[in-house]
Amino acid sequence: MLKLLSRIIFSIFELLFERLVRIVFGAIKKAVVGWGRTIITAFRESASQGLLCLFVPPYASSYAIELKRQRTEVESVITGFMEAGAARNVEAAYARCSPHLLAKEEVAGVIERSYKVFADYERLAISSQNPKSSRGVYSYHVKGDIIYTGNQGWPFEAWLVKDNDIWKITGIQIGSAVTAVKLKWWRGKKKLAIAIGSVVVVGILLGVMLPSLMQFFSGVNTVMAEFMEAGAARNVEAACACWSPQSATEEEIDEYIESNYDVFAGYERVDLNSQSGQSSGGISEAYVKGAIIYTGGQRLPLEASLVKDNDVWKITGVRIGSTELGIVKIIDVDTVDNIPGYW
Numbered sequence: 001m002l003k004l005l006s007r008i009i010f011s012i013f014e015l016l017f018e019r020l021v022r023i024v025f026g027a028i029k030k031a032v033v034g035w036g037r038t039i040i041t042a043f044r045e046s047a048s049q050g051l052l053c054l055f056v057p058p059y060a061s062s063y064a065i066e067l068k069r070q071r072t073e074v075e076s077v078i079t080g081f082m083e084a085g086a087a088r089n090v091e092a093a094y095a096r097c098s099p100h101l102l103a104k105e106e107v108a109g110v111i112e113r114s115y116k117v118f119a120d121y122e123r124l125a126i127s128s129q130n131p132k133s134s135r136g137v138y139s140y141h142v143k144g145d146i147i148y149t150g151n152q153g154w155p156f157e158a159w160l161v162k163d164n165d166i167w168k169i170t171g172i173q174i175g176s177a178v179t180a181v182k183l184k185w186w187r188g189k190k191k192l193a194i195a196i197g198s199v200v201v202v203g204i205l206l207g208v209m210l211p212s213l214m215q216f217f218s219g220v221n222t223v224m225a226e227f228m229e230a231g232a233a234r235n236v237e238a239a240c241a242c243w244s245p246q247s248a249t250e251e252e253i254d255e256y257i258e259s260n261y262d263v264f265a266g267y268e269r270v271d272l273n274s275q276s277g278q279s280s281g282g283i284s285e286a287y288v289k290g291a292i293i294y295t296g297g298q299r300l301p302l303e304a305s306l307v308k309d310n311d312v313w314k315i316t317g318v319r320i321g322s323t324e325l326g327i328v329k330i331i332d333v334d335t336v337d338n339i340p341g342y343w
Helices: 002-031 035-047 057-086 090-095 104-113 192-217 220-232 236-240 250-259
Strands: 121-134 137-148 152-163 166-174 267-280 283-294 299-309 312-320 323-326
Touching: 057 090, 057 121, 057 137, 057 152, 057 166, 090 104, 192 267, 192 283, 220 236, 220 267, 220 283, 220 299, 220 312, 236 250, 250 323, 267 299, 283 312
Parallel strands: none
Antiparallel strands: 121 137, 137 152, 152 166, 267 283, 283 299, 299 312, 312 323
């Protein structure tokens, strides 16, 4: 009963406070995008420190209690997901994910392909959290570090949503590997009107967006072709020049070429059929899929992730057929986020 009362009080004061802020800062928000949200966020964060108690004591108290409870629940979900991944328990890992947004096959594939981000998991260290609610939908975004045995750490981000009062993961990124695909718009049934409207909007905006997209991905095909040509020629130095030095060493690239030379022999061309990208904090990343075409028409499936280094694309992970080097960072193939000049 006390828990329910706390939630009710929290919801009422949250609604009243947000409306008050919107009224006061409405005019400013029109001139400065995002200002209203920034103010609300600042007041919410200050609540846990007791600063908001000077103005709305019940709101501050309720919010602090709710925030602590939500953080504990979120930590438990992410911890359970990591422990299940480390045990290669797909069922347990998928139980922590939103079934409306992620398929069990996706989770199983992530655990199998990127097992090293689960192995030796020890604990979470959350550094920032951003809970949100809109029209009855509760979401949570956290950042921090995954700590492994030996006190090694990798940065992580996770996105969650509340489903029947239980937090479920919709996306998680660990180190340089996105281990779950972000929200997919086309999952589930959508009304035909939405589909038609989307097509119309895309058609109108394509003329504006296409030049920026072409500029953003310019050079991706070239660096992939140069890597394949260097591998076919067993030119390790040229192959290394195509890679980000933080993603693979010269010895790893050399070993990959020698151990899997059959994926380079007879190389003819790269055929990319999908590409997606994102730019955040000055870092531009791309994810591409397609095929390697060989003499005689044979082909092998290709996936690769890249990062821009001094305005030049460098490979961070590649998967050709059943072989893999580095970590392929999957970006939802329907996603193009924050590309300069695009949005």
